[in-house]
Amino acid sequence: MIKAVSSLVVSIAAAAAFLVFYWNDMGTAALGVTLALAVAGAGAGLVFWAHDLMRDEEISEDRGSLASTEEEIETFLESFTTGEKKIARRKVLGWMIGSAAGLLGLGSVSLIRSLGRSPLPVLFQTVWRSGTRLVTPDGNPVPATIEQGTMMTVFPEGNVNATASQTILIRVDESKLRLPPGRSSWAPGGFLAFSKICTHAGCPVAQFEKTVNILLCPCHQSAFDVLRGAAVVGGPAGRPLPQLPLYIDSDGFLRARGDFSQHPGPEFWNRS
Amino acid sequence: MISRLARWFDSRLGAASFARKSIDKVFPDHWSFMLGEVALFSFIILVGSGIFLALFFNASETKVVYEGSYHALKGVQMSAAYRSTLEISFDVRAGLFVRQLHHWAALIFIGAIMVHMLRIFFTGAFRRPREINWVIGVTLLLLAIFNDFTGYSVPDDLLSGTGLRIAYSVLLSIPFIGDWLAFIMFGGNVPTQVTISRLYGMHVVIPFIILAILTVHLMILWRQKHTNCPGPGRSNQRIVGSRLWPVYSTKFVGLFFLVFGAISALAGLIEINPIWLYGPFNADSVSSGSQPDWYIIWLEGALRLFPSSDLRIAGHTVPGLFFPGILMPLFMFGIIYFWPYIEAKVTGDHSVHHVLQPPASNPVRTAIGIGALTYLLVLVIAGSQDVVAVAASVQVAPLRSALRILVFVAPVAVGLITYFFCRLVRKSGTGAVS
Structure with a gap:
């Protein structure tokens, strides 16, 4: 009896406190604790009531048959x-x-x-074109004077919200480059640009370990070797990050020579 | 009064005989039988708190500039969905409390379903005639996980946005139809203008489907009656327990309030999903150490462990993501779904069982179950491998190699140990469920 009564006393007091706290906008912890005491007190009261004060006997009963008779x-x-x-x-x-x-x-x-229309073209296209200027997320053009070891996120000029076109710009020591054949002119002055969307599961490849020139995806720890054209050197990714060919214009700003070397982002059945 | 009410209903429905049988129904009393009830109660709390949140949440991707009362994000561009979540957290009276109540209830909902399911599995409660409710229960678990994911994603914060992008990539990886499926569900290359509103639509509709299936689950339970733990007087013919009215029903309502109280305490005292710290979703950023909610980490772990493996077939690609992201869970849930049939086929035991088995008395099943849990545990560790690597000051690459071996070796080793342990217990005769 005493257990059930004291639980219910706590419940009533806490319910009153909850209402006062609520009307005075007292914050999450005060509301949580008073509501918890109010409802748990009521719950404990009911359980003690049932357990201590109601006579309970164990009943044994025939289960009966679930299946019907053959006749039915x-x-x-x-x-x-x-x-x-x-x-x-x-x-x-x-x-x-x-x-x-x-x-x-x-x-x-x-x-x-x-x-709407088929999703396919969206998956292949970006807005990078030959001559598009690289800009920061704030829309400022990128001069070819930033220092070695720097990594930044860039977008095509006029399209800073085009998420499929997001690109990482890194400057490395030009003499250390070992890019795949045919890309020797893509990185003037040691400027490298890669799609920022991981080819594994589409996360932004946001970590750059500049001492070893490795790009790391924070989601599933795929690692890409920047000097070798972002080739996969660890983790679950299946192909390199697509590279964006660059040139430096007469005003000293970085521009794209065309679209990425492959479509950006995670793989799918119909990719070319 | 009661008498008049009863007569009013009975003259219209003729329910007296059914009602009498119902309140006299015999319920076995065992603590482990309450796990399903905890899941049911969490669901009720989810619906209640969800209705409150729906009054304020705005599922829109429209870009707005925040001018609300949380100073750190003043002037920041964000979606209207994220702004309305901030408003719920800072400006709506009791809003943050109800948001945390909803999130905690969701986690406990899934946790309770899983532990309930383990109880059913390890005691053989899924055997004939209850295979049908096992299959329905697994469906409920899948729906609960899926709906939890949609709810976790709609605030449009940076952490859930990362999860969304991964989910999109996994869906995209399905051969033949992946691009269309991803397109239908998310509206194109995530994030799009419709992603949040589609997910929110699903988040509101799926609970009705859960409610319908849950009702069938309970009706079948009512019809088939509970199993009994082994003990004197319990057999396939007789059920032992206490009557529904008044003791069992009073305890049932009491338990609801206790669960409600526990979740309220968690919601009031332990901060969960502080989206204002993650910041709004921004397609070109990600926070390192990103972790999904606990019930899905095993899948994230599989994505991290599976080696680089894109396949080229006749001009098409099967992305490496397809194997750990789609095929493995399909295979796993396939086995779980069909387990009652697989076990009956292998053992040849097709007879009716109303009395439970102590786990130790069925060493093979228990060993398989513990082995499977070990497999999931290794995947959970893999799902946090970057966090684990930092905490243990090791490199990620060797840790990943070790986990790739462990994911095969550990389940077998732990399964074998369990098997011999069960046999030992069975021999000494101490394996009874009390």
Whole structure:
């Protein structure tokens, strides 16, 4: 008796306190503690009440059988087949209702069309074009004077919200470069630009270890060797980060020579 | 009064006989039978707190500039969804409390379902005639995990945005249809203008599906009656317990309030998902040490451990992500779904069971279950490998190599140890469930 009564006393007091705290906008901890005491007090009161004050006896009861008798099943099957025969007598009507339902079903699948055009082009294209100037997220052009070991995020000029085009710009020692064949002119002055979207699961490849020239994806720890054209050197990624070919214009600003070497981002079935 | 009410209903529904049988129903009393109830109660709290939050949440990607009362983010550009979450946290009275109540209830909902499921598995409660409720229960778990993920993603903060991008990439990796599926679900290359509103639509609709399936789950339980722990007088023919009315029902309501109280205390005292510290989602940033919510870390771990493996087939690509991200969980949940049938097929035991088995009395099943849990544990460690590496001051690469071996060796080793331990316990006869 004493346990149930004291639990319920706590509950009533805490409920009153909760209301006062709520009306005075007292904050999360005060609300949480008073509500917890109010409801848990009521709960404990009920459990003590049931446990200590109600006489409870253990009952043993026949489970009975879940399955019906054979006769009941037979009667059901008989009723069902009698009805089924009436439907089956008109085969043509059955075919017709089937085709109508089938056509409407196909029609409902075509509602996908409402969602807009095929996703495919979006997955291939970025807004990088030959001559596009590199800009910082604030929209400022990038001069070819930034120091070695620097990493920054850049976008195509006029498209700082084009997330598929986000790019990492890194300056390294030009003499250490070992880029794949055909890319010797892509990194003037040691400026390298790669897609910032990891080719594994699409996270931004945001960590640069400048002492070893490794780019690291913080999501699944794929590692890319910057000097070798962001080739995969560890972790689950399947292909290098696509590289953006660069040149330095007559005003000393960095520009793209074209789009990435491959489509950016995670892999998919229909990639070219 | 009661008498008049009862007569009013009975003259319209004829329910007296059913109601009498129901309040006299015999319920076995064992603490482990309350785990499912904890899940049910968390669901009720989720619905209640969710309705409150829906009054204030705005599922829109429209860019706005924050001018609210949280100083650190003043003047920052963000989505309207993120701003409304900040408003709930700082400006709505009791808003932060209800948000934390909702998040804690969601975590406990999934946790309770999982532990409930382990209890069912290790005591053989899924055997005939309850295979049907096992399959329904696994479906509920999947729906709960999926809905938790949508709810975690809609505030549009940086941490959940990272998870969303990974989920999008995993969906995209499915051969033939991945690009279309990802497109339908997220509206294109994440983030898009419709991602948050689509996820929010699902987040609100799925609870109704859960409610419908949950109702069927409980109706089947009612019809089949509970299992009994082994003990005197308990058999396939007889059930032992206490009557629903009044003791069991009073305790049932009491337990609801106790669970509610525990979740309220957590929500009031332990901060969870402080989205204002993560900042708004921004496609070109990510925070290092990003961790998903606990129930999905195993999947994240599999993505981290699976080696680099894109396949080229006749001009098409099967991304490496497909194997750990789609195929492995499909295979795993396939086994879980069909476990009652697999076990019956292998053992040849197709008979009805209403009395539970102590885990030690079935060493093979218990060993497989513990082995599977070990597998998940290794994946959970892998899902935090960067955090673990920093904490243990080792490099990520050797840690990853070690985990790649451990993920195969540890489940087998722990499974074998469990098997022999169970046999030892069974021999000494101390394995009874009390």
